[in-house]
Amino acid sequence: MSAAPDGRAAAGLPAVRVVSLYPDVMDVYADGGNLIALAARCRRRGIELECIDVSLGDALPAAADLVLIGGGQDREQTRVAPELAAHGARLRAWRDEGVAMLAVCGGYQLFGRDYRTSAGVELPGAAVFDVTTVAPAPGEPRHVGEVLAHCALPEGGELAGFENHAGRSYLGPGARPFARVERGRGNNGEDGTEGALAAEAIGTYLHGPLLPRHPALADRLLAAALRHRYGEGAPPLEPLADPYAAAAHRVAARVARKRGVPPP
Amino acid sequence: MRCSGTLPWENRAVSSEIGPRERAAALAGRAAGVLARRAGRGGGTALPGLVAGRLAPRLLERAASTLEHGVLCVSGTNGKTTTTHLLTAIAAGAGLDPLTNGSGSNLERGLLAAFVEAGGRAGALDGAGRVGLLEVDEAVLPLLLPRLRPRVVVLLNLFRDQLDRYGEVDSVAGGWRRMLAEAERPPTLVLNADDPAVAMLAEEVEGRPGARVIRFGVEAPSGAAAGGAAPRAVAGGAVDARFCRCGARLAHDTLLLGHLGAWRCPSCGRARPAPEVEAGAVVLTAAGASFELRARLSGAGLQRARVELQLAGLHSVYNALAAAAGALALGVSPLAAAHALAGARPAFGRQEAFAVEGREVRLLLAKNPTGLSEVVRTLTAEAPAGEDAPAPADAPALHLLLALNDGVQDGRDTSWIYDAELEALAGRVAHLVASGLRADDMALRLLLARVRSDLVEPQLETALDAALAATPAGGSLSVVATYTAMLVLREELARRAGRAHYWERDGDAEAAAGAGAGAAAARDERR
Numbered sequence: 042m043s044a045a046p047d048g049r050a051a052a053g054l055p056a057v058r059v060v061s062l063y064p065d066v067m068d069v070y071a072d073g074g075n076l077i078a079l080a081a082r083c084r085r086r087g088i089e090l091e092c093i094d095v096s097l098g099d100a101l102p103a104a105a106d107l108v109l110i111g112g113g114q115d116r117e118q119t120r121v122a123p124e125l126a127a128h129g130a131r132l133r134a135w136r137d138e139g140v141a142m143l144a145v146c147g148g149y150q151l152f153g154r155d156y157r158t159s160a161g162v163e164l165p166g167a168a169v170f171d172v173t174t175v176a177p178a179p180g181e182p183r184h185v186g187e188v189l190a191h192c193a194l195p196e197g198g199e200l201a202g203f204e205n206h207a208g209r210s211y212l213g214p215g216a217r218p219f220a221r222v223e224r225g226r227g228n229n230g231e232d233g234t235e236g237a238l239a240a241e242a243i244g245t246y247l248h249g250p251l252l253p254r255h256p257a258l259a260d261r262l263l264a265a266a267l268r269h270r271y272g273e274g275a276p277p278l279e280p281l282a283d284p285y286a287a288a289a290h291r292v293a294a295r296v297a298r299k300r301g302v303p304p305p
Numbered sequence: 306m307r308c309s310g311t312l313p314w315e316n317r318a319v320s321s322e323i324g325p326r327e328r329a330a331a332l333a334g335r336a337a338g339v340l341a342r343r344a345g346r347g348g349g350t351a352l353p354g355l356v357a358g359r360l361a362p363r364l365l366e367r368a369a370s371t372l373e374h375g376v377l378c379v380s381g382t383n384g385k386t387t388t389t390h391l392l393t394a395i396a397a398g399a400g401l402d403p404l405t406n407g408s409g410s411n412l413e414r415g416l417l418a419a420f421v422e423a424g425g426r427a428g429a430l431d432g433a434g435r436v437g438l439l440e441v442d443e444a445v446l447p448l449l450l451p452r453l454r455p456r457v458v459v460l461l462n463l464f465r466d467q468l469d470r471y472g473e474v475d476s477v478a479g480g481w482r483r484m485l486a487e488a489e490r491p492p493t494l495v496l497n498a499d500d501p502a503v504a505m506l507a508e509e510v511e512g513r514p515g516a517r518v519i520r521f522g523v524e525a526p527s528g529a530a531a532g533g534a535a536p537r538a539v540a541g542g543a544v545d546a547r548f549c550r551c552g553a554r555l556a557h558d559t560l561l562l563g564h565l566g567a568w569r570c571p572s573c574g575r576a577r578p579a580p581e582v583e584a585g586a587v588v589l590t591a592a593g594a595s596f597e598l599r600a601r602l603s604g605a606g607l608q609r610a611r612v613e614l615q616l617a618g619l620h621s622v623y624n625a626l627a628a629a630a631g632a633l634a635l636g637v638s639p640l641a642a643a644h645a646l647a648g649a650r651p652a653f654g655r656q657e658a659f660a661v662e663g664r665e666v667r668l669l670l671a672k673n674p675t676g677l678s679e680v681v682r683t684l685t686a687e688a689p690a691g692e693d694a695p696a697p698a699d700a701p702a703l704h705l706l707l708a709l710n711d712g713v714q715d716g717r718d719t720s721w722i723y724d725a726e727l728e729a730l731a732g733r734v735a736h737l738v739a740s741g742l743r744a745d746d747m748a749l750r751l752l753l754a755r756v757r758s759d760l761v762e763p764q765l766e767t768a769l770d771a772a773l774a775a776t777p778a779g780g781s782l783s784v785v786a787t788y789t790a791m792l793v794l795r796e797e798l799a800r801r802a803g804r805a806h807y808w809e810r811d812g813d814a815e816a817a818a819g820a821g822a823g824a825a826a827a828r829d830e831r832r
Contacts, residue, residue: 074723
């Protein structure tokens, strides 16, 4: 970590406590890139990022300012699901205190209320989001491809990414969509919604990874994390120059417009 | 090869069915390829196969069945082309007449094209004296196995790769398991002992009549090696192979490359099997690799041979080892394999070197996280072993061109670059150009790894110009590219180096094998 900016040396570096859930299991789709982006932004600003990995069999730490979980393979998700459901009460309490969260793909599904398998079995989730995910009927295809979406958050703007999921997610009354798809399937390929929002928690199917090409969204999560840690005295986030991010997004968006399937 | 009884790869029931239709289809495919090339449409590796397959739908199984010495298939995520290329050099050196799809076109059409090309102007599909050495796409292998009826299948590894195309790693492994369970007569399996998902495939054939399994693996390093670096255990997790078949989490005593290493299951006791074919005393240098090839095949005792490779990186050691193990399954001796490997040059676009404008340019294909991480590890091989140790002051600064495309063959989704360990490049780069259709994504990923790009130029030829101009005369430039970017850059490099198109390089493998035999003969004389 670089030296603290002037004025903060006495109080020590501002720090955010990041809990990375099952990073060694739910890591099949480079969603670790979100943590890489967050860590780089903290490093450049002299914010300390304390990352705690929680894996199978581990307890949750007592406190967190930011929680991350990515996508995994089906077999691995079935192992994570019961543990995550058991952590549900703590995760929901964190959500209600304004802890920032980013749950992607399989992690998003497991952060939902439940997951119904093709055999009709309902597996409980962590219920951070009022979302139900249903396994596709036999013969129904996975939703794989480019996504272009318009984010409900002002920091999000136009989002471009890649989705690859079998489950179809449906929002309940307690969840707001994270975005609306212009290309791609999003939550279920039916209602045009993508992902879910609850307090400072974001659920999404977007890989890419999401945050490197969308630095304002990364900063929104960081700001929320700092607010959770320091309240009104949270240090402001200095603006950063972000070479390449906008250009990379423009190309990804162009590709998504060309190759992504139009919504129903 | 004449034996009493029917050998598993003998499939005489269809061999007599090569008729006018198949010959005509082969000729039409060949003509289509020639026309495509004259029209300047590239190597035409797909078109001849597409045309021939359309005209004679059963051409593949019929042509395969004519091969006197049967078919050997190579599959897995990484190393198919190089392993097949090395096997071809070994087989040619041993006097077998290989028929191979050397350009890496590994779907049905690519295999058909190889048969069509081998048929020559007469459209003859005569496999007398020939052995088929075919790399096959890992997702397509279960469909093609019953048609090719290989006598040997070499399975290299399973890493995450193009999840948009293959789905999950587990689903490819599941396809292989079913393929073997359903095979009428299982082929001889040559399996990577260090990859748990691959090694456990032996269970599918064990106890079945005629089943034979040869395993290969790299011995865990014990301390530093002289004259180069020993492979060091990698940090990080065994990300693509975490769970045992019994459901428990696997433990790893050593990890050598991605999840490859010494694995064991604390719950059911499954563990890395002792390989019949092993690489020991591995030494890695920037320009190549060497190892002791040890083979313990039943009835032959322990045989040893030192292998000197012109290919760099531990992944190259795995490829050479797999090729040697595959050759042993065909009856080639370890010594003959070692001799041929010494002379083998890189396969198409895989560590190929070109002399361009007084610079040495090395072209490295990287199309998935493990492949790219391993390329970076090889490029930075001169760095000290410790993660935190600073690079020595005299460590060579790298001149790099990194090209990222997003075609179907590259992987449409570029997320995977975030799973590659690019952080090792930080502080090691003199000049870097990011290129390809997703050049900005590559530059962004590198920046997050604290590696600055001197230029971001999507256009590949322009990027190559700039990278060459920034490389001092007599220096070397490393070009790392995804598949479709590699094809363009290779064409450009070959042109600038004054080298022939790859489809005009017939007999390359034979030439390489000849060189290997020559080198071996020279060594023998010195003894």
